[in-house]
Amino acid sequence: MAITAKLDEWGRPAWIAAVVLGFVVFWPVGLATLAYLYWSGRMTCSPRNGFGGADRMAGLKGFCGSFKRNAYFRPSGNTAFDEYRNEALKRLEEEEAEFRDFLAKLRAAKDKAEFDQFMSDRRGRSAPSTEVVHDQA
Numbered sequence: 001m002a003i004t005a006k007l008d009e010w011g012r013p014a015w016i017a018a019v020v021l022g023f024v025v026f027w028p029v030g031l032a033t034l035a036y037l038y039w040s041g042r043m044t045c046s047p048r049n050g051f052g053g054a055d056r057m058a059g060l061k062g063f064c065g066s067f068k069r070n071a072y073f074r075p076s077g078n079t080a081f082d083e084y085r086n087e088a089l090k091r092l093e094e095e096e097a098e099f100r101d102f103l104a105k106l107r108a109a110k111d112k113a114e115f116d117q118f119m120s121d122r123r124g125r126s127a128p129s130t131e132v133v134h135d136q137a
Contacts, residue, residue: 019033019037022034
């Protein structure tokens, strides 16, 4: 199709404009364009169809799946810095685990306090009155 080739040549902004224009003109056209983008793979960052090449995505670190999530764990070439970074990351992971444990204990304590309050309210409400009142008029 000549239209899709031209839009691919212009890039992602052209496709976005086509979808918006399709919704403005007649919403099923916009929806169909959006579905076509999704199922053709043009919404992904893969190199297929001209999207996601290293030159196009150089400034968008972490934006697409083509970049590895562990880019920060690659060696920098400076062994002293790499050791420091690894130690700092390990320390941060330990602190995160301790903080998660603290939050779990805090939630458990809050839940217990709320449950105890509920039970004491329930006991106070459901206690039958043993006092018998007789009207003597």
